[in-house]
Amino acid sequence: MDISDAFWSVAHRLRHQTRVALEPWELSPSLARALNVLSRHGDMRLSALADHLRIAARSATEVADDLAVRGLVVRHPDPDDRRATLLVLTDKGRETADSIKAARHRESEEFFAGLSDPEREELGRLLRKLQ
Numbered sequence: 001m002d003i004s005d006a007f008w009s010v011a012h013r014l015r016h017q018t019r020v021a022l023e024p025w026e027l028s029p030s031l032a033r034a035l036n037v038l039s040r041h042g043d044m045r046l047s048a049l050a051d052h053l054r055i056a057a058r059s060a061t062e063v064a065d066d067l068a069v070r071g072l073v074v075r076h077p078d079p080d081d082r083r084a085t086l087l088v089l090t091d092k093g094r095e096t097a098d099s100i101k102a103a104r105h106r107e108s109e110e111f112f113a114g115l116s117d118p119e120r121e122e123l124g125r126l127l128r129k130l131q
Helices: 003-025 029-041 046-053 057-069 091-111 117-130
Strands: 073-078 081-089
Touching: 003 029, 003 091, 029 046, 029 057, 029 081, 029 091, 046 057, 046 081, 057 073, 081 091
Parallel strands: none
Antiparallel strands: 073 081
């Protein structure tokens, strides 16, 4: 197996683990990513969320709508521009983001348990270099 095949095989396993880890919250990976962005960066306009997620503004609206239906975000007027709205995490949204982060950390620890500390450091260094 060449390096590309090995990389994509690991990526596939990680994507599968992510979907499994998100099952308790009934969230897709894309919704979880959006929740994580809001948790890390705070209140933001839809355009900023779209930029962070590297998606079209229309898609960000759909993501925000899905999060709002689940009670994870609310829309508030932007105090700096009355025409704009901000996405704001609810308490449930913050709790969910924190729980998902903890679950993903546990999954990651399990996934990489077969690597020694030096191997983990080297893998991290190589992945950051490829970014």
